[in-house]
Amino acid sequence: MGSVLVELFGALVLSTASGSVLLSLTANEHPWGRFxxxxxxxxxxxxxxxxEGRSVQSLQTVRTTLQSIxxxxxxxxxxxxxxxxxxxxxxKPQIVQYDFFHxxxxxxxxxxxxxxxxxxxxxxxxxxxxxxxxxxxxxxxLTTTIWYxxxxxxxxxxxxxxxxxxPVSENAAAPVIRESVMLVMETSALRTLRSNRRNPTYxxxxxERAGNTTRITDARCSWDVPGGLLESTTVEFDAWxxxxxxxxxxxxxxxxxxxxxxxxxxxxIRIPVEVNYLEPLVP
Numbered sequence: 001m002g003s004v005l006v007e008l009f010g011a012l013v014l015s016t017a018s019g020s021v022l023l024s025l026t027a028n029e030h031p032w033g034r035f036x037x038x039x040x041x042x043x044x045x046x047x048x049x050x051x052e053g054r055s056v057q058s059l060q061t062v063r064t065t066l067q068s069i070x071x072x073x074x075x076x077x078x079x080x081x082x083x084x085x086x087x088x089x090x091x092k093p094q095i096v097q098y099d100f101f102h103x104x105x106x107x108x109x110x111x112x113x114x115x116x117x118x119x120x121x122x123x124x125x126x127x128x129x130x131x132x133x134x135x136x137x138x139x140x141x142l143t144t145t146i147w148y149x150x151x152x153x154x155x156x157x158x159x160x161x162x163x164x165x166x167p168v169s170e171n172a173a174a175p176v177i178r179e180s181v182m183l184v185m186e187t188s189a190l191r192t193l194r195s196n197r198r199n200p201t202y203x204x205x206x207x208e209r210a211g212n213t214t215r216i217t218d219a220r221c222s223w224d225v226p227g228g229l230l231e232s233t234t235v236e237f238d239a240w241x242x243x244x245x246x247x248x249x250x251x252x253x254x255x256x257x258x259x260x261x262x263x264x265x266x267x268x269i270r271i272p273v274e275v276n277y278l279e280p281l282v283p
Contacts, residue, residue, distance in 0.1 A: 031228030
């Protein structure tokens with residue numbers, strides 16, 4: 001079965017490498033893409049920090065609401081509330097527009113297609129197309145490289161981000177300020193060719209380094225809920241690999257109108273999904 005998967009996906013990606021087909025992603029390959037506007041989810045995050053030998057705890061609540069989906073993008077409203085030791089801080093809701101590769105749509109971003117590559121997931125080789133974003137700012141250059149395929153859920157299988165600062169001299173290399181790697185560790189899509197879109201799961205691991213700080217995030221996800229995230233844990237270490245901060249996130253509530261799979265945007269039908277009340281996190 002594994003060899004059949006490799007041959008099938010390989011043929012599809014090779015056609016892209018030859019230039020005859022350009023692999024892209026649509027709303028159907030985005031964790032919000034199967035839902036209707038006004039669907040929403042709430043994610044709560046409890047963070048415990050070790051500050052000068054004492055433990056400091058906070059609770060963050062983010063409510064994300066789907067505003068709209070068009071042929072090229074998804075627009076979300078993100079409202080954040082912080083509970084800092086009993087002091088409540090509500091931030092102004094932000095409207096953010098994303099493309100179908102989960103990247104925010106911004107100015108001064110150059111996008112190009114890289115050479116195809118192969119990833120190893122669940123001990124199976126998955127050929128992928130590669131998409132590269134480059135954004136120059138006054139602070140330096142942010143390069144995002146995405147390995148993806150529209151044939152293996154969750155479609156975006158690896159993301160590398162490198163933030164470089166301005167070089168200190170004309171001949172010096174630009175210093176790396178921040179870098180991260182997000183990788184799909186396991187996905188139910190590789191278990192069988194007849195994987196059902198219903199109840200699919202996957203796990204992610206993200207490793208981020210900035211200066212002397214390292215953050216490792218393990219997440220459990222499913223697109224049966226808006227936004228995809230079920231729960232995650234982030235542990236932050238200092239230069240001596242001592243844990244200085246731990247965050248636990250969990251979706252605590254959602255409501256959605258579901259869109260039938262592969263239905264054109266203009267013909268989408270509202271299918272109500274029951275509200276799912278989960279236990280809130282308590283700081």
